[in-house]
Amino acid sequence: MxxxxxxxxxxxxxxxxxxxxxxxxxxxxxxxxxxxxxxxxxxxxxxxxxxxxxxxxxxxxxxxxxxxxxxxxxxxxxxxxxxxxxxxxxxxxxxxxxxxxxxxxxxxxxxxxxxxxxxxxxxxxxxxxxxxxxxxxxxxxxxxxxxxxxxRAGTRRWCSKQSCGSRINAAAYRRRVRLDGQSTKMTRDKYPAMRQA
CATH class of the missing domain: 1.10.3300.10 (Jann2411-like domain)
Incomplete structure (x- = not known):
């Protein structure tokens, strides 16, 4: 290790x-x-x-x-x-x-x-x-x-941007994609005409 x-x-x-x-x-x-x-x-x-x-x-x-x-x-x-x-x-x-x-x-x-x-x-x-x-x-x-x-700002959050920072950013991205997908589905359900577009 x-x-x-x-x-x-x-x-x-x-x-x-x-x-x-x-x-x-x-x-x-x-x-x-x-x-x-x-x-x-x-x-x-x-x-x-x-x-x-x-x-x-x-x-x-x-x-x-x-x-x-x-x-x-x-x-x-x-x-x-x-x-x-x-x-x-x-x-x-x-x-x-x-x-x-x-x-x-x-x-x-x-x-x-x-x-x-x-x-x-x-x-x-x-x-x-x-x-x-x-x-x-x-x-x-x-x-x-x-x-x-x-x-300089005293705002570092992770021990390493490459490991922990990268993992957190990837998780946040997956969460945004998932929420965006749910938002689009809800909009299409609310406005059926968008399904035709």
Whole structure:
């Protein structure tokens, strides 16, 4: 399964590794290898060699704390202090540091704790600052992804115009076509002469 990076923020993309939370819950970090794949796909590290089952549990715990606090930011709720503590604890470790190898080539090395510290630091910066006011919940049903609304008007509704936005627009189009068809039929029933035309 591939990962989507459409939230415009590392921590929110990590929170989205649990998808369709309210309907068809999908765990994208089902195995330790999935976390390693996510870390490289997100370009946090070039590769992650060893991820244990315990590491996976820790990663999911951090993910859920980030999701709950980001959702609280999106809905104007205060958030849970315990979730903030989980993020703070993960961020206390050394994050992944890019090492410049040559012009145009950077190397990112780290272990699981380093990756989690990078994600937690990213979440801390977002949720502890003014960026939290830009966190939105996708209005595409049944999407549960959170994203940053950096649009000038602050009216972005979907995590991705290509997926959720496209799906909603297609549904609206089908609804309009169906209603137009019913309207035409009702008009013809009311004015039988139109049937001859």
């Amino acid at each position: 591939s990962f989507a990076f459409v939230s415009d923020h590392l921590a929110l993309d990590f929170a989205a590794t649990a998808a369709w939370r309210t309907t068809q819950y999908t765990e994208l970090l089902a195995e330790p290898e999935d976390f390693a794949r996510w870390a490289t796909a997100a370009e946090v590290v070039d590769r992650l060699e060893v991820v244990s089952q315990a590491d996976l549990v820790t990663a999911r715990t951090l993910r859920e704390a980030i999701y709950r606090l980001a959702l609280a930011a999106a809905t104007g709720e205060p958030g849970d202090a315990q979730d903030a503590a989980v993020i703070r604890q993960a961020a206390a470790h050394t994050p992944v540091r890019p090492a410049l190898q040559a012009l145009g080539r950077v190397e990112r090395r780290g272990e699981v704790q380093d990756v989690l510290a990078t994600v937690a630091a990213s979440a801390s910066d977002l949720l502890g600052g003014p960026g939290r006011l830009l966190v939105r919940h996708c209005t595409g049903e049944p999407c549960t992804r959170l994203f940053l609304d950096r649009s």
